[in-house]
Amino acid sequence: MTATSAESSREVYLEDNPPSVKPTWKIKLLYDGECPLCVREVNFLTKQDAGRGIVKFVDIASLDYDPQDNAGIDFATAMGVIHAVLPDGTIIKNVEVFRQVYEQLGLGWVYAITKIKIIGAIADWVYKIWADWRLKITGRPEIDQIIAARQQKLNNSNSTRCKLN
Template structure:
């Protein structure tokens, strides 16, 4: 989130920055599984919150990797890579790829879907880091935080050096048509 805040501040005041720094972010390789419990072997009754994340986003993966590492001690977050060939909206409250790409979504164990900064709050609370986002529960900070996140969500793809969502969706559609449900085919 610190990277996100810095990036958005730079956009607001008109600075241009190199995407190279973002591309140098260390990420875990994309795995072909739709749900990633971080090797913890979680059953549905064990996790408190399911995080839907874009495994193709290098900046997003910094936060995901930190949460995965922290989750080893809590076993409370289930990680789902929406960019996986196996991603299933049916397993994730009907959230299709396009919707999930628009902003962060988390699914509580009771099926409640939360988005935006509230999703981050729930995720961080699940690994005993709730204090990081606690201030965002109160006005006017809540409104400001959601507005800042909204700008990030809108410009996330170009900031991380990726094509617009429409192009990503078209490439995904073409891949689906070419692969004909083959699990070995990747974008």
Template structure:
């Protein structure tokens, strides 16, 4: 038990050490736990990806890949989220495997996304594989990165106890991310969206949350 506890403590130390070295690219904390030997590869991957502004590109024209393998449901109202989305978009130009879906868009349809409504997806990162399987949290990030040739970033999270620790760290971030990033509470956001829907759509049945 003592050995196991020491291993867990050491793993936790690694997580917090690397957390300081990464920018928060996502609206959901991205716990990239990478061994020292991977640092050079990581730098090259990011340099070859995105250095653009973090301004959300909500109005960007983007065609859905014909042979996509996974959907990324993201919050287009969050600049931190858009950092990672923009990086993955650039990588995806080569692979065409990710279908990006902005849940903050008025056109977002839960029916087209395994019944996942706005409130649910705001709770944590969700991704939908082409076979309909839904993955969340760290696993979602791992699957998304694998589809654009960056699977090595999350390889270590497949092993225990690192995997469980990464999940725990992510869960804490997902719970408090709105507060940490200075945004209103989820309840306030939902109320504002509801009001906006009423003002925009009136009695139209086509407008959905």
């Protein structure tokens, strides 16, 4: 179940069975592990996190990726634009993700200027152009081909697992 807030870059995911233990991370970053530029950014952020566990990095390209563990964000949606989930279930996307990740890691000054409404809107507009073109720019197939290939891999991995009767 989701509830959309007034901001287009935020929504809250209300789990049917919320966990009884509060997560130790401050923000869960969903990233495309098959995107070379995305991986480069994640490697940089991982170094900044320095094992503190502030950011939980989730590779949406992994066959183990499960939307239910990630506020219901399915693979296709996550591939469209960057998403993150806050411990309270709030879903954020676009430049807001970068702003909050960098703030959590003590680098908030990098994206601070995007807090100014007009600059934030321009940054989101530029990011949207990047998001729309990132597959082509990084030499990857179109999204429908990626989704079909992923589904095929999932089907193959499910058929080779042991089944109990």
